[in-house]
Amino acid sequence: MSKPDQTAPPTLLFYSYRALTRLLAPFAYRKVATKLAAHGVSDRRQRERLGHASLPRPDLAASAPLIWFHGASVGESLAAITLINRLHTRLPAARFLLTSGTATSATMAAKRLPDCAQHQFAPLDSPSAVGRFLAHWRPDAGIFVESELWPVTLSAAKAGGTRLALVNARLSAKSVAGWRKKLPTARYLMGLFDLLLTQNQQVAKDLLSLGADPARVFPSGNLKAGAAALPDSPGLLGEMRTALAGRPLWIASSTHKGEEEAVLDAHKALLQDHPDLCLFLIPRHPERADEIGAKITQAGLAYAKRSTGMALTSETQVYLADTLGELGSWYALSPIVFLGGSLRPIGGHNPFEVAQAGAAVLTGPGYSNFIETYPPLIAAGGATQVHDARELAQAVDLWLTQPEQLQNARDAARRYVAEQSGQLDVVVNRLISSLGVNVLERTP
Structure with a gap:
């Protein structure tokens, strides 16, 4: 050709x-x-x-x-x-x-x-x-x-x-x-x-x-919508659910330098009305774990660090999940996930992985890397945008106290991902026709 x-x-x-x-x-x-x-x-x-x-x-x-x-x-x-x-x-x-x-x-x-x-x-x-x-x-x-x-x-x-x-x-x-x-x-x-x-x-x-x-x-469209869900570990999920013993949970994932302070301020505010609430804090760069641990202590919160084998107990207010390869399990564990890289103008992170796991999404305004994704996801009700610690705490509190609204958001996020993943067939068709690789093609 x-x-x-x-x-x-x-x-x-x-x-x-x-x-x-x-x-x-x-x-x-x-x-x-x-x-x-x-x-x-x-x-x-x-x-x-x-x-x-x-x-x-x-x-x-x-x-x-x-x-x-x-x-x-x-x-x-x-x-x-x-x-x-x-x-x-x-x-x-x-x-x-x-x-x-x-x-x-x-x-x-x-x-x-x-x-x-x-x-x-x-x-x-x-x-x-x-x-x-x-x-x-x-x-x-x-x-x-x-x-x-x-x-x-x-x-x-x-x-x-x-x-x-x-x-x-x-x-x-x-x-x-x-x-x-x-x-x-x-x-x-x-x-x-x-x-x-x-x-x-x-x-x-x-x-x-x-x-x-x-x-x-x-x-x-964004091909990440069609990616397979992140793998989870049934054993790890069971272990963590046992350790949580029914406590409510929210996640702050892929946080960057300068964002943990807002997340911790939000969590402290939430603890006033939800004293048994647990936060899983998952930094984008696990090598920052010691720095983040010091911030958690400075905030007056009790934490356990996963990489050192510290147990999640009833006293743990923040679980610092500073390991790699377990994100799918964490997303499957919590119905509420805040995605970092967005409270500052960093570009945001992938909401499709969260939605595929069945969770609703919270994001800051700095999601320029997903500018085609977040506005329609927010409009559909699958995500909520926050600007600071106060709004983050309010959004988490709403979903904790109004379970029907949380379920509606989770369902909306799933529907949006399903609609977006339909673009994959269009992409595959264009690749096959434009790149001349259709030898021995099966009929779709």
């Missing part, structure tokens, strides 16, 4: 960037390898960042495609896995490769990827690393998730005949402004994609302003 014409040629800035990455690759590798090693990643797997594959290319049936997905970290990789599962039902002979850059995403992928797929760490965006990667894997299609615009990788893949798509695309206003200052290079990169699927109309307009071909740009 012939490749579509690019809308713009490569620029001097692109060639300069490619030359610079060649020079800086050894230093970049030292930094990323150190970070991976700190998470227990083996030397062999660290070298995947230099394009050295640790797995063989899969054996493929005649004309069956190898479809490559790339996502930066856990959230993007989960969206990719959702698409991999859907595509595999349509393309049973296809095989899939998922690349990402973080140890946590690799651990998640090992648990959740289907048998038709495998994971590698993404090559650094330098000519030698990308060249080795592409020479080994020879992907027929490359699907990049959200905002992964690596110029050397995209250019080399396209030159090698890989058809490219950007899915779940989102760009911050800062990123768009930066690319507009380099418009000829932005046009070149946009022209490398055969298909661009955006989270909302605004992102579609932004991509068009950067030179994307209007015939290839389609708003398609």
Whole structure:
């Protein structure tokens, strides 16, 4: 199948960037390898960042495609896995490769990827690393998730005949402004994609302003709505329910620096009318646990820290859940979840995971990363927006004292996710038709 014409040629800035990455690759590798090693990643797997594959290319049936997905970290990789599962039902002979850059995403992928797929760490965006990667894997299609615009990788893949798509695309206003200052290079990169699927109309307009071909740009909703629910542990759920012994509970999840103070102030206010109320506080970055523990003590609250094995008792007012991999269990435990990264202008976090677990959502106003999601979710009654500790306490109190309103919010959140996940079939259809990977396709 012939490749579509690019809308713009490569620029001097692109060639300069490619030359610079060649020079800086050894230093970049030292930094990323150190970070991976700190998470227990083996030397062999660290070298995947230099394009050295640790797995063989899969054996493929005649004309069956190898479809490559790339996502930066856990959230993007989960969206990719959702698409991999859907595509595999349509393309049973296809095989899939998922690349990402973080140890946590690799651990998640090992648990959740289907048998038709495998994971590698993404090559650094330098000519030698990308060249080795592409020479080994020879992907027929490359699907990049959200905002992964690596110029050397995209250019080399396209030159090698890989058809490219950007899915779940989102760009911050800062990123768009930066690319507009380099418009000829932005046009070149946009022209490398055969298909661009955006989270909302605004992102579609932004991509068009950067030179994307209007015939290839389609708003398609947020793919995270269709991701499988986070896994939970029945054993852990049973243990925690026994420890809580019927006490009411609310969760503050993915909190960032500067937000815990408001959460703790809200909890102290709630304890006046709900003295047995328990708060599960789940920081976005568990390494901040000691700092947060000091804040809890300063607030005059009794807490237990999960990472040290402290028991949740009847005296525990705050349970500091500073561990990884247990978020699905925590969401299944509580009907009320506040999502952090939103009381400050950080961008917010994924409400779909909360709604899929059956909980209602609370958020601050700083949810710019989910601007297409929160307003309709709030309008549907599945989420409530708060601005400070006082409003947060009021919202939690309302749901604690009015169980029918809480149930209505939980039901509304579930309905919204179900409606949004229907967009997945549209996305899969566009990917199959635009990327030319429909060999041996099953009828949907």
